[in-house]
Amino acid sequence: MTKCLNSFSNRMPWIEKYRPQTLGDLIVSDETLTQLSKWVEAWKDGTPAKTTLILHGKPGMGKTSCAYAIANYAGWNVVEMNASDQRNRDSVRRVALMASLYSDITSFASPENATRKLILVDEADNMFESRSAETGGDSGGTAELARVVRETRNPIIITMNDFYEFRRRGQNREIADNAMVIDFSPYKRKNTNDYKQFRLKLMKRVRYILDSENVSLPQSLINEVMDRDSMDLRSIINDLESFCGGSGGKTHDFDFSFRDETESPFNIMISTFKSSTYDDVLDALMSKEDEFSTEDYLMWIDKNLPDEAKEFEDLANAFDLVSLSDVFIGRVLKKQHYAFKRYSEEIAAGVSTRITKRNQSFVKYQFPSYISAMSRMKGTRASRKSIATKLGRVTHSSTSTAMDYMWFFSYISRKDRRGYASMADKLVISEKEEDVLKKT
């Protein structure tokens, strides 16, 4: 097991403790950094043309942290409207509009008088989701925000996940036109220069955090965490912290994505392979998390079995059992007799009985690569489905049929550019959907 030394000095979670303080701490490309500092500088001599900064990108990339780092760097106070606040016309007017037109009363308390304040509209995606009065969704909120952006005398930062979706709604195009837009995805594709640069900066930051905490982790492990959490800085830092026993001071198990009190998949793997009796395995399975389904269980076994069964014959026998279990799962799903899943699970639980020569040494159980691959592709899959639905509608076929013929539509889109343009217009194809179509 990896041993980490813990610093007990500060119990703040790392993600808070190492929130970037200045622009230099941000893990962004040099180009983005230049853009950000230009925007901040522009505020030094009056109100610039682009009053607003839109930061968009996946969650966990540091958009909010960036806003606070900018405020810290420029010496601005922050007035925040976050997702938990009500986001209707009235509240936008009361908070954002007021803040945008008047100076900051609290700033008069400090000697360097009357500095600007930064208005942070965080997670603006949610602002436009619901129209019900109850949840305080959009009822004139976006129109009011457009007014704020038009009239403000103070800098505004709006963060959101999906800029293209945002721009399509109501008066948001006006907001977008008045804003400097920065894409917070650090790279488009793996193994490009951007990607390498990003990883390098990230590694530097991770090293800095680990050094400050006076802990050491093997490089291979850091790489593994970075790979699994792909681009999500928040998850990477949280995972590394939980790895080092966090601020609580106890060492956790190797456990990436499930952090619950119940038996983690990792522990279930230990029970499955290391228990002396079959009943012990069943006991462990009783206390597994609800989200950890039989299918997940099979995938975990599938991934880790080769490390446990070193003899070819054992491996073959064990996989026979797993495949038998898989056959039953298939039938259960097909007939929708979900109560019978339990039997399939119990068949698979006997996998270690097929191994004659158990691996006595420590095995580092791994997260099934299939699951992480699927979760990485989640966004792509959603876009794939939505474009298939759109195509299905015009070709009079079902979504799944359109999905089967995606190669064909993709071919057309590449070969017949004019035809594609008119089709894209008619179907209102978003950028993400276009990406999916082109890459198929």
Added chain:
Amino acid sequence: MKLRISVKNLKEIADLLNTIVSEAKLTLKKDGVTIKAVDPAHVAMVSLEIPSGSFEVYDLDAEEDISLDIERLKSILKLASSGDVISITKEKDRLKFEMGTIVKTLSLLDNNTITTPRVPQVSSESYVVVAKYELEKGLKAAEDVSDSIRLTLTANDFRARSLSDTEESEMILSKELLKEIRCEESVKSSYPLDYLLKLVKSLSSTDSLKLSFKDDYPLTIEFEFGQPAKGSSDGYIKGIFLLAPRMEQ
């Protein structure tokens, strides 16, 4: 802890706080209660000093902070009749309100979730003391014209003016109509009308307000309100309300 205060006083305090915040932290000290709050947009700030003389009974076990949901407090006060006196006691993390035949409890909020602002030391040589009803008239006239109101103070008069593309509203109070005025060089600055109006409306027992400001500088409004409890002479509540100036383009 045991406090007794008239419904009128408590209601006025709650109404005033509610003009800018929905939750507030009260600091209970030996000689009275202080409250400081800032609105979410950092435009308005209020600071209150409620002397123990405003309370019929002011009996503390220890000095402490308590945080309240002001809107919930207001709805409890609606249950009381205006002549009542309320008894307030603390039971663990709750406040118990007894008024006439009704007993209500209110959960306290976590003190750490409510920030107490530092009240800036702003001062200006120029000030005016104006009757509340005069100011209220001028503010109401401007209400449907614009979001902001421009205050101008000269040696001879005090003006409040609002302007939109199509309409205009102005109140002119000459020296004779003012209780006090002090201004050597004329000053002007714009402030959020909405907050001013809400403040004036919430102060039911105040007669006059002292307004001091200068060019592009916060507006300080000083006032007294409430009724001293029986047998107390210095039981008036002192309030300071600060408003940030509008930033000129």
